[in-house]
Amino acid sequence: MAHRKTKGGATVSFRRYLFSTNHRVIGVQYLVLALVSVTIGTLLSLLMRIHLVWPDYIVPFHGPILPEDYLALVTIHGTIMLFFVLTTAPQSGFGNLILPSQIGARRMAFPVANAISFWLTATALLILLSSTFVPGGSAISGWTAYPPFSAIASAGPGQGFGMDMWLASIAVFAIAGTIGAINTLVTIIKLRCEGMTWDRIPLTVWGWFTAALLSVIAFSVLLAALLLLFCDRHAGTSFFVPTGDLVNGVIHAAGHPGNGSPLLWLHLFWFFGHPEVYIAILPGMGLTSMLLANFSRRRVFAYRMMIFTTLLIGFLGILLWGHHMFVAGLNPYAASAFAVSTMAIAIPASAKVLSWLVTVWRSRPRYTTAMLFSLGFVSLFITGGLTGPVLAQPILDEYLHNTFFVVAHFHLIMAMAGIFGLFAATYYWFPLMSGRFMSERLGRLHFWTTIVGAYATFLPMHLTGLMGEPRHYAQLIGVPNAAGHLLAGTLPLNRFITWSAIFLATAQLLFFANLIHSLYRGKIAPPNPWQATTLEWHPALHPNAPFETSDGRIVVYRQPCEYLATAGEELILPQWRSDGIPNIKPE
Amino acid sequence: MIPFSIQLGTFALSLATWGLPFDASTHGPAVDRHLLLNLWIILGLAALAHLILLVGLIARRRAEATSWHVEYLPLAALAILFAFLTIRAERLWAAARYTGADLSALQVQVVGEQFAWYFRYPGTDYTFGVTKPQLVDAGAGNPLGIDPADNHGADDIVTSELVLPANREVDLRINSLDVIHGFSVPEMRLKQNAVPGMTIHIHFTPKVPGTYAILCTQVCGMGHYRMNANLRVLPAEKFAAWLTAKQKAVQR
Ligand SMILES: [Cu+2]
Ligand SMILES: [Cu+2]
Numbered sequence: 001m002a003h004r005k006t007k008g009g010a011t012v013s014f015r016r017y018l019f020s021t022n023h024r025v026i027g028v029q030y031l032v033l034a035l036v037s038v039t040i041g042t043l044l045s046l047l048m049r050i051h052l053v054w055p056d057y058i059v060p061f062h063g064p065i066l067p068e069d070y071l072a073l074v075t076i077h078g079t080i081m082l083f084f085v086l087t088t089a090p091q092s093g094f095g096n097l098i099l100p101s102q103i104g105a106r107r108m109a110f111p112v113a114n115a116i117s118f119w120l121t122a123t124a125l126l127i128l129l130s131s132t133f134v135p136g137g138s139a140i141s142g143w144t145a146y147p148p149f150s151a152i153a154s155a156g157p158g159q160g161f162g163m164d165m166w167l168a169s170i171a172v173f174a175i176a177g178t179i180g181a182i183n184t185l186v187t188i189i190k191l192r193c194e195g196m197t198w199d200r201i202p203l204t205v206w207g208w209f210t211a212a213l214l215s216v217i218a219f220s221v222l223l224a225a226l227l228l229l230f231c232d233r234h235a236g237t238s239f240f241v242p243t244g245d246l247v248n249g250v251i252h253a254a255g256h257p258g259n260g261s262p263l264l265w266l267h268l269f270w271f272f273g274h275p276e277v278y279i280a281i282l283p284g285m286g287l288t289s290m291l292l293a294n295f296s297r298r299r300v301f302a303y304r305m306m307i308f309t310t311l312l313i314g315f316l317g318i319l320l321w322g323h324h325m326f327v328a329g330l331n332p333y334a335a336s337a338f339a340v341s342t343m344a345i346a347i348p349a350s351a352k353v354l355s356w357l358v359t360v361w362r363s364r365p366r367y368t369t370a371m372l373f374s375l376g377f378v379s380l381f382i383t384g385g386l387t388g389p390v391l392a393q394p395i396l397d398e399y400l401h402n403t404f405f406v407v408a409h410f411h412l413i414m415a416m417a418g419i420f421g422l423f424a425a426t427y428y429w430f431p432l433m434s435g436r437f438m439s440e441r442l443g444r445l446h447f448w449t450t451i452v453g454a455y456a457t458f459l460p461m462h463l464t465g466l467m468g469e470p471r472h473y474a475q476l477i478g479v480p481n482a483a484g485h486l487l488a489g490t491l492p493l494n495r496f497i498t499w500s501a502i503f504l505a506t507a508q509l510l511f512f513a514n515l516i517h518s519l520y521r522g523k524i525a526p527p528n529p530w531q532a533t534t535l536e537w538h539p540a541l542h543p544n545a546p547f548e549t550s551d552g553r554i555v556v557y558r559q560p561c562e563y564l565a566t567a568g569e570e571l572i573l574p575q576w577r578s579d580g581i582p583n584i585k586p587e
Numbered sequence: 588m589i590p591f592s593i594q595l596g597t598f599a600l601s602l603a604t605w606g607l608p609f610d611a612s613t614h615g616p617a618v619d620r621h622l623l624l625n626l627w628i629i630l631g632l633a634a635l636a637h638l639i640l641l642v643g644l645i646a647r648r649r650a651e652a653t654s655w656h657v658e659y660l661p662l663a664a665l666a667i668l669f670a671f672l673t674i675r676a677e678r679l680w681a682a683a684r685y686t687g688a689d690l691s692a693l694q695v696q697v698v699g700e701q702f703a704w705y706f707r708y709p710g711t712d713y714t715f716g717v718t719k720p721q722l723v724d725a726g727a728g729n730p731l732g733i734d735p736a737d738n739h740g741a742d743d744i745v746t747s748e749l750v751l752p753a754n755r756e757v758d759l760r761i762n763s764l765d766v767i768h769g770f771s772v773p774e775m776r777l778k779q780n781a782v783p784g785m786t787i788h789i790h791f792t793p794k795v796p797g798t799y800a801i802l803c804t805q806v807c808g809m810g811h812y813r814m815n816a817n818l819r820v821l822p823a824e825k826f827a828a829w830l831t832a833k834q835k836a837v838q839r
Contacts (some may be wrong), residue, residue: 231771246720362648379640475813481815
């Protein structure tokens with residue numbers, strides 16, 4: 001951001017950058033928050049992996065990992081990754097940074113609400129992290145927090161004050177997410193520039209739009225559920241606790257007229273939880289379409305169909321929460337219905353994959369790092385997505401539910417594909433943020449190590465899951481009975497997975513090195529360095545363009561990703577040009 | 588030392604079954620067949636998609652595709668494939684879950700609590716006695732809170748391992764005293780959450796005698812990983828002898 005230099009020094013820039021209402025500054029703030037979160041979340045997952053295969057490992061400054069420590073690691077890892085990384089970075093981070101420019105707006109609709117939303121998110125993260133230090137430690141009931149385990153403080157260490165803080169953190173996050181989503185929706189609906197009709201909006205914006213719609217619906221239901229759970233814990237209600245529930249020798253809700261049902265929580269939670277995974281992945285899907293097209297110099301194949309499938313995935317996404325409940329005590333007929341609605345989503349998802357494959361088919365694309373990560377996204381989306389229909393069949397889910405097969409599925413499709421989308425976004429938009437390129441050589445190395453590490457880590461988990469390894473097990477060694485035998489059988493593969501995870505995490509140092517190096521030493525990027533067609537690369541919106549003079553009218557004339565190939569020469573047709581401009585190769 | 592050829596053989600076998608554990612129930616083989624069909628299909632689709640991606644990247648540049656056939660034909664094929672899998676799966680699910688157990692099925696109650704499984708057989712009167720949470724006292728030998736005021740409870744047998752006869756249908760009624768647990772028997776291809784406040788029935792027929800693992804598959808607290816029990820499947824006559832011995836012990 002090129003602000004005019006103001007005298008007054010530190011305090012002014014402190015105000016300007018810390019409590020800024022500028023969408024780009026807020027976007028960067030979200031990204032920094034997500035980067036901190038992903039670092040913590042990754043370290044927690046490494047501790048889990050190490051403990052699973054070397055249970056005697058003593059953590060420096062902590063001691064051995066006790067079973068409750070392991071469950072706290074699982075809970076905080078899941079919570080932090082899903083909320084503060086996979087929701088925050090694509091939707092709030094890149095959403096703020098790029099979205100207004102891509103529709104030709106100069107700001108978000110509600111700048112102050114935007115800043116408030118960020119600081120609420122930061123507060124939520126702080127609450128979550130500090131729950132480690134309260135008596136009993138962090139919550140241990142997983143990111144899904146099923147009651148009565150989450151409703152009764154004596155159900156486990158961490159279920160007391162730690163659980164309250166978890167509730168507070170997610171509630172604050174839900175409020176922030178709702179504000180942010182409304183801001184996104186209003187911005188897209190009201191602030192599009194002249195000529196930016198609905199079918200000319202880039203697919204990234206459609207991703208943000210659909211994710212924001214889902215956020216408004218999902219987070220409000222989650223907020224209600226959190227409130228009910230809080231009341232069960234502290235106000236003597238029993239929405240989720242049945243009469244006569246006996247936890248740790250104490251009968252709860254005895255003589256209570258209300259007979260609560262834990263299943264009510266599952267319905268409310270998964271009504272939020274399933275759309276949540278689409279909130280995490282839809283922006284990445286949109287970006288993938290745009291980047292594949294741009295680096296292939298091709299139109300996005302079946303553009304209107306891609307808009308339609310984005311909305312259809314969002315719509316179906318709120319109709320299939322019951323597939324998390326096939327063995328939870330759901331009516332078996334309901335399970336059948338949810339199986340059909342879940343299978344149905346395979347169709348628009350397949351349509352997306354087909355469009356990606358056709359778009360790059362015989363295109364000889366330019367293999368920039370951003371393009372590589374987009375291709376990686378496609379690969380992971382296919383591999384991780386195909387296990388979805390398997391898990392959608394109740395009779396198969398009966399065997400696979402809560403095994404590592406499920407862990408493998410959602411880590412490939414949501415976590416890894418999601419992260420690949422974020423890496424593509426970072427390499428692609430870095431010149432826009434800093435005016436410099438990230439190192440392509442380091443980038444390529446980062447891509448190859450990361451995709452090898454991702455597959456080596458998560459593919460074998462399908463097999464340990466098929467062998468019967470359940471989730472949330474603090475130990476695989478030293479378990480009594482026939483179960484011990486079953487679990488021990490997965491150990492060789494689990495050791496391999498742990499080594500792969502260590503490799504995968506270590507490879508990310510390349511990314512940090514690249515980020516820091518390129519920020520100061522990166523090659524200077526010309527305007528529109530990727531020869532892109534979308535508005536964020538409009539010369540008037542370039543970071544080196546003076547802020548005050550960049551109020552020239554922006555008009556859009558065409559759909560994104562239009563290119564003309566005449567004999568020997570390429571012509572790119574940016575959305576803002578009524579005529580084409582020749583494709584000047586940077587090298 | 589196990590001969591190398593046998594090692595190789597078992598490895599090949601475990602590859603062919605994707606590492607699935609032994610299948611000891613009567614409904615299991617059909618589930619396994621459907622699961623393996625699914626796995627081979629998605630492996631094939633994943634390979635095909637990656638092949639198309641790679642070939643498309645390597646081959647010489649050509650004008651972009653505009654024909655809608657490349658979208659709708661594969662999409663229609665996939666829709667038919669997924670519909671076929673759904674129907675097959677729903678039939679298996681309906682067979683397993685839409686109807687209850689036969690009236691002649693052996694009745695056993697499964698109760699989860701932090702961090703143990705208990706199993707209750709109704710005894711000679713074929714009726715489970717009333718239980719009350721305030722009477723639960725594992726130390727005094729009454730982990731399920733069977734009410735002594737109810738005569739039906741006097742002959743109930745409570746065990747910490749599940750013992751079943753081979754080739755007889757079993758009707759399990761599953762519930763939990765405290766939090767949600769996951770009743771799971773991988774070798775029987777069975778899983779059902781135990782939910783406090785609810786009694787959920789599942790039924791199945793164990794086929795092969797042996798000892799199998801019962802796990803907890805819903806995170807329920809710090810002892811979740813060691814909340815397990817053995818399932819012992821016995822030939823019919825041995826089971827009858829086991830039950831008689833247990834009944835005698837209760838009546839004494
Ligand atoms: Cu879901
Ligand atoms: Cu349990």
